[in-house]
Amino acid sequence: MKKHIYAAAATVAAITGGAAQAQSNVTVYGSLDAGVAYVSNLNGQSTVRVDQGTMQPDRFGFRGVEDLGGGLKAVFQLEGGFATDTGASINASKIFNRTSMVGLSGNFGSVTLGNMPDIVFDYAGKLSNGFQLTNFYLFHPGNLDTLANTYQFTNAVRYTSPSMNGLTVSAMVGMGEQPGDSSKGRNTSAGASYVNGPLRLALAYSKQNDRAAGYAGTFLGTLGLGNAGTVFNSLTTWAAGGGYKVGDWRLNALYTQNTVDLPASSFKQKNADLGAAWNYNPLNTLNLGFTNSKLGGAKYNQFSIGNAYALSKRSEFYVQAAYQKASGTARFALQNNTGAADGKNQLVTTVGVHHSF
Template structure:
């Protein structure tokens, strides 16, 4: 019956039958907050910012059952700057995500603009601030967030173990190595324990140099508190050579949760431009979909280091920042 319906849909004979096998969901995030940044040579700044914690967005996700345990899926997700109404990600129509793929018992394959496996490890395991607010770990740690032209394979979960492999085509004529990237992750989940290792390797626009990032992250949920820890090695373009360490906690209680983390960057070069960040946040759930939040972070730079405190959308301007805002999921 499903094969017949699919055949009629292809021939244009039964649109209703095709629609009956698929589903599409519209979803989004509306996030606005007050941001106060200090420590810049230009002076402090106070502003309203979109996406302080989670980038504001509207998205479409859908699936279609192909039978025999196989299905298609797609995501089209547009970033929105709610303070101005403009598109985020440099004005791209679907700059956050845009991919299509197949999923089934052998795993899934998705194609398009997607998040790297490295970023998912930082987001879901390492960082109690989930790469948002003033305390985001990405103020000091590498953030290979999205990649264009990516083919991503995700294995099925077997005995708590799952893996990912990605390859992003550079699409530079006559130079197969230029602007390409590869990555992957291997994770293990056993009840309250999560351990995940990820890597990302990105080549520059001429194919003559590359950035290599390794990340080992873990989290353990004791119930009243969730502990986070991470260690990263970065060998970037040119002579960059750094190590990062993170420890953090998530403390849920009632309708609230407290977030805190300490991130240290160790510059292995002769300049020894180290930095340390402390972040603290508080989130209160007004309902299942609406939250109030506040956060603060400060970076101590050493030997001329110039790291700054940003948030989920902006890079920031100084070495400390305060956030106060509201977020609604729909």
């Protein structure tokens, strides 16, 4: 259960002759997750290790809102990632690497400013196998589509509309802040989300200029397309997906396409997810998934199975397995967050505990 810290109400200017009270509250929240993982092939050798953030990313944060009256509210969020297995920050140079934003919300929707994930992650990411089946290994090779939230827009401004019969639209821009060249380093994203009872649909777009490959470098290196220091002229992502709940089942499907422009070449990556989660009794959920990824002649098929057992409303015990087979021009399997195999097959199994607060 999240801890709520309620600030004392502050007296504000009188409105129409009456004294208005501005009520504030701040929520402290977080997630810790660690498990013992077996990787069948990592650079030609099997290994056993403790992995963090497999079921959910390790993070802590603060979320707050102040009622300013007349339907207007001030909002903020600070969220940072860390590794439970070592205690280290995910990004040593940023305390709140995942989110740091402040803004206003009201009948018009909301406007927020700061460091934020793009709309592909926010809308389409919730329909991916990695999110729906609670397994970080299931995000796509290289995470070029940012569904694992490993890349945020800095110096960003975002507008989100109010819900219109279940439809919400958003647009954002991350300022490049380069004097004399407004497009250099600029990031843009837009999307729409529709939620109506058991149905959820999403369509989202994102374009990043002059982004370093970073996290995707290992994956690109296996294909001879770059390394961590490679800088993309642009990375454009389109994503569309849907989810539906029926009885004890939760179904999801997602398609993403990434176009990467390099100084001397370009390439496309296409990913398709199909997933199902079966809550077969009040305490257990069985997760099943399949992902197909293609980049040129390189192909990757991934199969996953897992079971989450609810120890309480905040704690879970889980067992998961993800297997990837590479084919075509792909010489090495490489599942998200594992490192490259020395060959075309890779299996990762994990037994762990997740706790949220």
